[in-house]
Amino acid sequence: MTKFVIRRAIQAIPVLFGITIVVYGILLAAPGGPEAKFANNPRMTQEAKDKFIKAWGLDQPIPIQYCRWMGLCNPETEGTMLGSLPTPAAFIGPSGLPNFLPTVMSGATNGLLHGDLGRSINSGEPVVDRIARAALPTFILAGIALVVWLSIAITMGVYAAIHRYSLFDNAATVFSYVGFAMPTFWLGIMLIFIFSGPGLNILPAGGMTETRLSPPFGSDQYWAYFGQHPVQALTDIGKHLILPVITLVVVNIAGDSRFVRASMLEALGQDFVRTAKAKGLPARVVNFKHALRNALLPVITNIGLEIPFLFTGAIVTETIFSWPGIGKLTIDATREFDYPILMGVLLVTSVLVVFANLLADIAYGYVDPRIKY
Amino acid sequence: MTETSTERPVAGAPPRDDILLDVRNLKTYFRVMDGVVPAVDGVNFSLGKGHTLGIVGESGSGKSVTALTVMRLLDIPPAEIGEDSEAWFDGRDLLKLPESDMRRIRGNDIAMIFQEPLTSLNPVFTVGDQIAEQVELHMKVKAREARDRAVEMLRLVGIPSPERRAKQYPHELSGGMRQRVMIGMALSCEPKLLIADEPTTALDVTVQAQILELLKAIQERTGAALILITHDLGVVAEMVDNVIVMYAGQVVEQGTVDQVLLEPRMPYTMGLIESIPTVEKRGGRLSAISGVVPSPFHLPPHCRFEPRCPYRWETCRTVTPELYNAGDGRVARCHLHLVEATARREAAIAQHRQNMAMGRRFTGAPDRLGDR
Structure with missing residues (x-):
């Protein structure tokens, strides 16, 4: 098992390297570039624009930009060779050793390899800080939604499979189709309309906290307030959570419960279930011990693939409910042409997907005795 | 002990004491989208205590469905059992028993061995646990004793180093070993009737003979009655006293092995x-x-x-x-x-x-x- 994990971790290195190239490439392919935000600004002079481009290193050829962003090249070393490639000298860090080595050896602090994802073009804050700040709200919302929807989806799917074609099963089928067909943005807005509109007005329409009552979430003042009034603060967040959680749960239950149902039906149709019945085991044991254990194997893979969601969050849902998480950060960064932030979010997401897959594989080895690493 | 349909006792009354299983006018239908499939259409037979019976026929002739109906292992619906069908076992009509009583009979009084030993064993539990589970349920013993019994059964069916094998998963055993496990499982609660549904079809020819010998030896030793479902007349010739030939859900010929095999009508x-x-x-x-x-x-x-x-x-x-x-x-x-x-x-x-x-x-x- 240890060997397997180590092997997979080593295999992940070229994958992750490939991911950086793809992430970089995707954003290059997007029209505009960081300077595009000035396009409709009449007060922006060409001179100022050039200064901006030079300050952010956007005048450099793409391979050099990538090389610096990765932390392979020293940003202080100028010059190109063969038209657009970095010179060998560019790979030498401030201390005289290769730039990609850890900071203590190379003296370099720039780029991904040194844990630096650059700074936000708009606020100047380090990208890492922005992402870290948005991660907690997303984790709270996505975590609660994930737990709720998985518990409901598994219960629903298993029950529907055991009582196939029953009233419950048919109702669940209809619910799934409706839920699956319902766009998040529509459902979210309808929920706001119903529960936060002038009629009922019992739940907040958006945000994570009541801004009139508490400092902005995540600030030092907020945590001081949280320490003084924990119950009040938690109730406040809880109230804000209800609508986005419902939105996410309804939409996601639909697909997952169908998946669990199909998986459970397949398990129930297996020969060993017939054997279990022929042994005289009660239906409860047949269903929940013999069938369910097998039905959950593919579900585990599915859950593994949903883990990155805890970080990426739901872009649409977070935007509708102004939830200060990663999803909203992504949308805002896109709108403002904040490339460093976008690249940071994409990169962290991709890395999480790689590791979530690894995690799912490891979990699989524990629950399925047929799999040996 | 097979009897002709003309000598049957009155409907609704139990058969003679020496008859273990008496199936009367067994009808099983499947209600599917395109209509009704009569999978078993009026089958009669009886089996004496300790006797052996072979049911032969091509795929789809209703052999397996007959056994599954008697065991009440078919889902109803889509399956449907004829209202006047009876299956008397040990003085009780299985088809009229409440499910809870039927559960006490399955695995305990009537045990079944299936065709494909790999898929018939649960891949995520050890074979020892799968046998012990049944022992614990029917013999009302502690988990410890049930485990010991499982190991004992594995030894009985000729599995070498049974203590070690009991801790293994089905995929770690060969096809023949798995079928031995199935037989050990079926015999673990000393059933009065053993139904073997194509027990050797999925196995290598060399292993087939071993499994059949084992079945025969164990059947003779324990005195359990045996119903052997197969399409292989060679197997039938060696294993059973009486034969039923089924075609398209009906019995078409029935008699002793010698009668049916040597002088078919x-x-x-x-x-x-x-x-x-x-x-x-x-x-x-x-x-x-x-x-x-x-x-x-x-x-x-x-x-x-x-x-x-x-x-x-x-x-x-x-x-x-x-x-x-x-x-x-x-x-x-x-x-x-x-x-x-x-x-x-x-x-x-x-x-x-x-x-x-x-x-x-x-x-x-x-x-x-x-x-x-």
Whole structure:
């Protein structure tokens, strides 16, 4: 098992390297570039624009930009060779050793390899800080939604499979189709309309906290307030959570419960279930011990693939409910042409997907005795 | 101990004491989208305590469904069991028992072995646990004792180092070992009746013989009655006292092994026997019964074998054949026994003997008889 994990971790290195190239490439392919935000600004002079481009290193050829962003090249070393490639000298860090080595050896602090994802073009804050700040709200919302929807989806799917074609099963089928067909943005807005509109007005329409009552979430003042009034603060967040959680749960239950149902039906149709019945085991044991254990194997893979969601969050849902998480950060960064932030979010997401897959594989080895690493 | 349908006790009353299983007018239908499939259509048989019975027939003839109906292992719906069907076991009609009582019988009094030992064992539990689970349930013993019993059963069915094997998962065992596990599991609660549904079909030929020997030895030692479901007449010849031949959901011939195998009365049985490959027939074409089993949606209205039968005549298409008493306790479902068909019957028997002697194909009606 240890060997397997180590092997997979080593295999992940070229994958992750490939991911950086793809992430970089995707954003290059997007029209505009960081300077595009000035396009409709009449007060922006060409001179100022050039200064901006030079300050952010956007005048450099793409391979050099990538090389610096990765932390392979020293940003202080100028010059190109063969038209657009970095010179060998560019790979030498401030201390005289290769730039990609850890900071203590190379003296370099720039780029991904040194844990630096650059700074936000708009606020100047380090990208890492922005992402870290948005991660907690997303984790709270996505975590609660994930737990709720998985518990409901598994219960629903298993029950529907055991009582196939029953009233419950048919109702669940209809619910799934409706839920699956319902766009998040529509459902979210309808929920706001119903529960936060002038009629009922019992739940907040958006945000994570009541801004009139508490400092902005995540600030030092907020945590001081949280320490003084924990119950009040938690109730406040809880109230804000209800609508986005419902939105996410309804939409996601639909697909997952169908998946669990199909998986459970397949398990129930297996020969060993017939054997279990022929042994005289009660239906409860047949269903929940013999069938369910097998039905959950593919579900585990599915859950593994949903883990990155805890970080990426739901872009649409977070935007509708102004939830200060990663999803909203992504949308805002896109709108403002904040490339460093976008690249940071994409990169962290991709890395999480790689590791979530690894995690799912490891979990699989524990629950399925047929799999040996 | 098979009996003819004419000597049956009154409907609704239990059979004699020495009869372990008495199946009467068993009918099983499947209600599917396209209509109703009569998978088992009026099957009667009885099995004495400690006796052995073989049920043979092609795929889809209703052999397995008969066993599954008696075990009440079919989902209802889509399956449906005839209202006047009865299956008396040990003085009780299984088809009328409440599910909770039926559960106490399954695995305890009647145990079943299935065809495919790999898929019939749960991949995520050790084989020891799977046997112990049943022992714990029926014998009301502690987990510890149940585990010991599981190891003991594995030893009984000839698995080497059973303590170690008990802790292994099904995929870690070979096909033959897995089937031994299934047999050990089936015998773990000392059942009165063992139903083996194609127990050797999925196994290598060399292993088949071992498994059959094991089944026979254990059946003799424990005194359990055995129903062996198979399409392999060779297996039947070695294993059982009595045979039922099924075709399209019906019993077409029934008697002792010697009666049915040596002097078949029904052309379908003759064909089955002739299609056993033997060393003597080496070199020639393998014989087969021409045609296919009729679709259950479009069964021939009278004799169901008629479209494939080389000896058919007008009556086969106009009169539904019933099981007739062919003497010495054997029955068959065929119009060839009628006086009008004497010549035809004798030709069929002669042809069968010749085929058996020369190992020739069974297919097609002999030209000199003419078809109609």
